[in-house]
Amino acid sequence: MRNIDHFIGGAAYASGERTSDVFDPNNGVVQAQVRLGTAADLQKAMDNALKAQPAWAATNPQRRARVMFNFKALVEQNMDELAHLLSSEHGKVIADAKGDIQRGLEVIEFSCGIPHALKGEYTQGAGPGIDVFSMRQPLGVVAGITPFNFPGMIPMWMFGVAIACGNAFILKPSERDPSVPVRLAQLMQEAGLPDGILQVVNGDKEMVDAILDHEDIKAVSFVGSSDIAHYVYKRGVAAGKRVQAMGGAKNHGIVMPDADLDQVVNDLSGAAFGSAGERCMALPVVVPVGDKTANALREKLIPAIEKLRVGVSTDAEAHYGPVVNAAHKQKVENYIQMGVDEGAELVVDGRGFTLQGHEKGFFVGPTLFDHVKPTMQSYQEEIFGPVLQIVRADSFEEAVRLPSDHQYGNGVAIFTRNGHAAREFAARVNVGMVGINVPIPVPVAYHTFGGWKRSAYGDINQHGMEGVRFWTKTKTVTQRWPDGSVTGENAFVIPTMG
Ligand code: NAD
DSSP states (O other), X not given: OEEEOEEETXXXXXOOSOEEEEEETTTTEEEEXXXXXXXXXXXXXXXHHHHHHHHHHHSOHHHHHHHHHHHHHHHHHTHHHHHHHHHHHHOOOXXXXXXXXXXXXXXXXXXXXXXXXXXXXXXEEEETTEEEXXXXXXXXXXXXXXXXXXXXXXXXXXXXXXXXXTOEEEEEOOTTSOHHHHHHHHHHHHTTOOTTSEEEOOOSHHHHHHHHHOTTEEEEEEESOHHHHHHHHHHHHHTTOEEEEEOOOOOXXXXXXXXXXXXXXXXXXXXXXXXXXXXXXXXXXEEEBSHHHHHHHHHHHHHHHHHOXXXXXXXXXXXXXXXXXXXXXXHHHHHHHHHHHTTOEEEEOOTTOOOTTOTTSOOOOOEEEESOOXXXXXXXXXXXXXXXXXXXXXXXXXXXXHHHHSSEESEEEEEOSOHHHHHHHHHHOOOSEEEESOSSOXXXXXXXXXXXXXXXXXXXXXXXXXXXXXXXXXXXXXXXXXXXXXXXXXXXXXXXXX
């Protein structure tokens, strides 16, 4: 059985009595064991990071950017290998796996421009002979804890910006699909990154707690489910760290009566079911405004859903592959049963789906519910599977209220031809990222990513200039250079070392 080691000090590090199974979701078999590290393993990484970080911070930003340029080229050269590795542990189809890596690479591209982003502010003549300037300095050693669903993109969101800013970064990826993060760290080393600046410690809660409690880790970025995000936020802040902790989601797509329904159905096929619904920016709730819109949408959705092809992740024709593991498949199917028990109408049932030759794979067929009510638990909670729920709204006002009142506030979309309705919606909805006729409004890398309410704890978002702010601290210098003409007791004397 293959072991997945840590990547510490520029080399594989095989430590850890405990291990966790990494599955091949297409076949339901264990394909590797990942080591679950301890506080002692983290300390080994910390020793390297603390030693290496000052010289990296002192390396000029253009040289740091050059490593990012090299890394980008290496990832592009190795795209096929990375996408297959990602897909083999996660289960998303190859095209989605490439998209996962590509969206992360866009943050690396942003990081290639770090010299520009780190330029501070300057005021000449803030007072007589006085100038004020600010500089952004790295925090030191920082850490990221990432979820299973984007094992390429989310680590790159974090370490791309953090490392370009001059920090040493310790990554604790999901134990469910840790191979791509380890491979990315190897490629960063190949790109010229000094040993100790990017290290990967594998593990579970024990490693997360060790990170949160370590006094030399200055900031922690977390992405995962909301209860754990909240826990990480509280424990990290209590330990004096800067923490951003992104959580779960339940994104709504509002369909106005004037929307192009064919376009909406096409968009929903990707946004609700793509990657088996395991995306924090998926669109698992659709809110048609008015029964006429709802009936017309439903009529078009059913045949589109029935046409979706579920297949193994290497099937180039497949729309989506298996979910990540058996426990998650069970959880999704339990939510489908909950919806039935709560009285929602199950229009298309994806339970019990099997793929010939892959009977043990973790597949869930596409599922559609209609007449879902806001009081239902299956609506209020995140399912994170290929399940689309229709919640009918009577009016635009109700359509604004539904996502605004929901516990999660990651993303939302409105489909309409009416600019005024779209503009009002974007201004009023209580959600962090809004799409107007864009089903998955993940902002580009030079803007910033972050939800509201239980979808994010902490104030500063991922990537873009917010990322630079998160991974640096600002120092402001007020300077005066006397001309030497002042004499007597007002004379400026340069202190000398005795
Ligand atoms: P998860 O919360 O189970 O795991 C995330 C990380 O936390 C992993 O590294 C895991 O090892 C660690 N962890 C798990 N249990 C822990 C515990 N008890 N204590 C401390 N750490 C623990 O999340 P997941 O299932 O890997 O990912 C899916 C979730 O992530 C979904 O809720 C999804 O919406 C969310 N997500 C959010 C965003 C966003 O930007 N808001 C992006 C992607 C995914």
